[in-house]
Amino acid sequence: MKPAFSVILFTVASGAGFGLIMLAILFDLFGLGGGFSRETLLVAGVVAFVLISVGLASSTAHLANPKNAWRSFFRFKTSWLSREGVFAVLFYPFFLLYLLGVYLGDGQTPAWALALGGIAFLLALTTLFATGMIYASLKTIRQWSNPLVPVNYLAMAFLTGVLLLFALGLDELAGLKGMLGFAAALIVVAAIVKATYYFWIARPGGPTINTATGFTRAGVRILDQGHGHDTFLTHEFGYQPPAGLTPMLKAGVFLLAYIVPLVMLWPAAAEPGSGAMWVAAVSSLLGAGTERWLFFAEARHVVNLYHGAQAT
């Protein structure tokens, strides 16, 4: 699949924003580590608002006919894309009212705001799951039609979110070792999910040129695609990353998204107010961007079988 910049930006930015605000709400709700100050919660809210809104806005950039985008809220019953849109829009009022409660609460978020925050948490979680399911529901792409795809979307959101949240206010938390252990656990879980996913998709499977043409008892080769130049299909689905690039980028994903952030937890423990958490957060976002690019670049749509591919 052709990696579309707008969709990569959308999923990474809104994922980080949803992860950031979900964890901020969680820390506020349960008073984890003594809770964050009102200012930190508000800053986290504004950063999350910008990330989610920029993400959602850029997602409309890949539409060829955006004037009909409003119609996408009306097939909730069947379409995961429709569900994602509905949950994302529903999330906003609860999210903004929670932030209003934090602002009015003067250090102690009122109970009504915490309740609304809890609903915003669930809606953010559902939105992320729906995003993952848009891809996981496509039987045409075996690298996407995989249970770990929505899990990975959630894991990456929590990973980038926790690092951003701690970059904003780690020094306010009590029980620093426990807090960093929590971040380390999220990083390790996300890394295991991604490693397992890469392991699974490396195994051959799915339709072949034989089942695509129905000639299952002999070798089949394409002689002619029937067109002289690129078509919508070859342009949209024919992309293949340059040979040798994929393993390098995978190493980059593990380094930037998981290893650097994990290592940065030690300097952060020694000096919570230093820039170590920012290094971890920015590194994880770059890693998530690379991960998302590979997610598209490695996906092989079955229509390629009609353009010369032997298997997907």
Next chain:
Amino acid sequence: MKLGLVIDLDTCVGCHACATACKEWNASGVTGPITDYDPYGAEPSGVWFNRIRHFEVGDYPDNKTVNFPMSCLHCENAECVTVCPTGASIKREEDGIVLVDQDKCMGCNLCAWACPYGARELDEATGTMKKCTLCVDRIYDEELEERERQPACVLACPAHARMFGDLDDPESAVGETVRARGGYSLMPELGYEPTNQYLPPRSSRPIPTDDLPKPSARDKVKEWTNKVVNR
């Protein structure tokens, strides 16, 4: 009713007449225009509802060229309709034809991603998804003579390799043909249950030559002379 096509891979000669007839009819049809990009330039491209590929099956000397036309297969389990967020993609209850409402489509491409058969192509000029309509604006047109009420591709095929009919009815002409010739679906493992069926090439025995008379000495000399003497 499950209206669809039956494609005979035994008789298809790969002339692309079905594709050009389709383009001609549908350019002004319900989902027209079907835009061409750079049509007379160095890199011509554009939207087609019907594309013909050419495959080689088997290895020499037991090989065969198979011409392979593909358009929308009007699947029973049409995931392209399921994933559509706007409701622009529909599958008609009465005849099973899958259509895109050009007034509702927002051009997100998700239906094209969900289609395993490459039946959907985005028209960059209109920003909407285009696909085979099974010539829905022809097959019900009572102004046309009855034999003309068929998709343009079926009427154009010089080899009669395309048949149109109700695949829900086992006694219909297409139903009987599929049964007699062992018609099959493409990529059945994905579970889309395509309506269009493909008829495999007939397996024909090699023509026996053992019983032919052996050439006499005179014939061999004649043949040799013919090869040697340059007229």
